[in-house]
Amino acid sequence: MTTIDDLVALVPPPTNPVNASGDWTQVESALGLELPSDFKSLIGSYGSGQFVDFITPLTPFGSRNLLLQFAQQLLENERPFREANPDKCPYPCFPETGGLLEWAATDNGDRLCWVTDGHPDTWTVVAWNPRGWYYDAHETSAIGFLHGWLSGRLNTSVFAANEHVTDPWFEPLRALSHVYIKLTDGQRTYSERLRILQQALSPTADRGGYNEEGDRQDHFDATELGWRLTYETAYGHQIRVAFPPEDEGRVRSTLLAAIRSMGCEVLSTTTHRGEPVWD
Template identity: 40%
Template sequence: MTGPDALVRAVSPPAGPVDARGDWAEAEARLGVRLPGDYKQLVETYGWGEFCDYLYLRTPFGTSPYNRLERHDGLLVWGATTDGDRLCWRTEGDPEEWPVVVRGRSIGQEEFAPGAAGFVEGWVTGRVSSAVLADMEPGLAPWFNAFRPRLHRCLRLSEGPRPYAERLRILRDVLTPTTDRGSWQSDDGTHGQDHFATADTDWLLTYDRSRPHQIRISFPPADRVAARDRLFAAVRLMSCTVLEITTADGLPLPDWSADDA
C-alpha cells in the first residue's frame, strides 16, 4: 500500500492538527512497543480527528479519554469508525510489518497489508474494499475534520436575485482556499446541500438551498471575529441579507458574539 504522502494528495490535512505532537519515546514506553513510522507521520500530519465523518484516527497524545491507543483482545487499536468498528494492528514482529486488522463490532474481522496510512488512503479513494467497513460514497471528494472545540452558527438568508450556483461560487471565492466535503441535490433541484471546509482555517460549512436558504458554519472560538467578518462579506456579495442567526439547534442568538455549544 501507499503511505502518508499519497494520503495527503487525496485528503487535505487540517491547518492546525489536534493532539499531533508529543514525546513519542514516552508514548512507546507506556504502550510497551515501538510504533510504526508511517503511523507517526500520519499523526503528525492529521492529528486527532475523522476522515469523511466516518473513520476516526487516534493519537497517543492529549488528555481526552476518547483519544488513546489501547489494547483489545491482543490487538493494538489506533482508530475506529462511527459504527463502532476498531482499526488495529496485530503487534507481532517488526512494527513496520504489522498487519492492519479491522475488527467489526458485530460481523467479525479481516486483515490487510501493513501500513495504517496506506489503509486509510485506500479506503478514502476506494482502492481498498472491506467487508466490515462501509464504503466511501462514490463521487465525493474525501475530507478530514480535526476534533477541536468549535462554535456553531446558522445564518438564515433572504433569497436575493442571484441563482444558487452563483451564490455558492461567491461564498467559496470569499473563503478560498476551500476543500469539498460532499454534496447532494434532490431530483427536481429544489433542495440540496453543499459541504466544504476552509483549508487554511479549518472552518466547516454547509450551504443549504432550502427556502429560505441558510449557511451553517463551525469554527474554533479564537476565529469568532474573522469568521463573522468573512462570512458577512460573502453574504453582501451574494446580494443577500441575514434574516436570523441561530445556534446549531435552531435557538436564536442575539448577535454573533454570543456563546453557544
C-alpha cells in the first residue's frame, strides 16, 4: 500500500505548506461523510498547490473550501445531462449513496473522484472527463493514484501519461502573474537559445520537459528570482513565465534583453488569458 511517506520521498512537499491545516471534524460534518486518512495526510503535507503544474488537490482550508464547494455543485451541475443521457453516467454523484466525490482537478478540466462506498480508507479512485463523458476506475487511494501517475507506473485513459517529467514537483499556491511571449525563430538552434535564456536567469533548476519530432518543451525555475518558465516550440515558439506581480518590471526588462541575445524578435506578449500586455 502506497503511503504519504512514499509520496513525500518522490515529491518533496513545501517547507511551509499553504492552507494545510484546519478542523477536519467541521469539514466532515459539512459533507456528512468521514474522509480518507490518506487524503488528510496529503493536505497536511502539501496544502494548496499543484503537482507538476497539472493536478490540484481540493484543499478544504483557507479562504475557499474547495472540497465542499465542488461537492455541493456536482450533483446539480450534472443532473440535466444525467437525466437526458443515463446510459453515459455509470456512477451516482455525491450526495447520492456511493456517489462520486471529487478530491482533485486537472488543468484540462478532468476530475479525480472517490467512489464513496464502504469505509473511507477503502474508497477507490475514478478519473472522469466531463467533456467526453468517459470514466476510468482505479483500485487505489488518492495518494496511490498520485504516486502511481507521477512515477509513471499508473496510466489513465482520461489524461496523458506523466512520461516527460522525471523529477516531479509540487508548487505551493501563491499569487503569480502569467505572460506568454511569442517569438520569431532567429538563426540560432533551439539548444543555443535555451542556453542563453537560462544564463540570463541563472541560477536555474530543471523541471522536466520533452522533445518529440522537433516539438520541444523545457520547464525550469529561476531559483533565486522565484520565477517559473517554459521555453518551447510545442505550441508555437514562445516563452511562458509566471512571477510575483511586483516583479513585472524586472521580468520584462530581463526577458526582453535575453530574447535579443537569443537572436529572436517578439511577435506578441499576452497574459495566459490572451489579453495583450507590455505594449
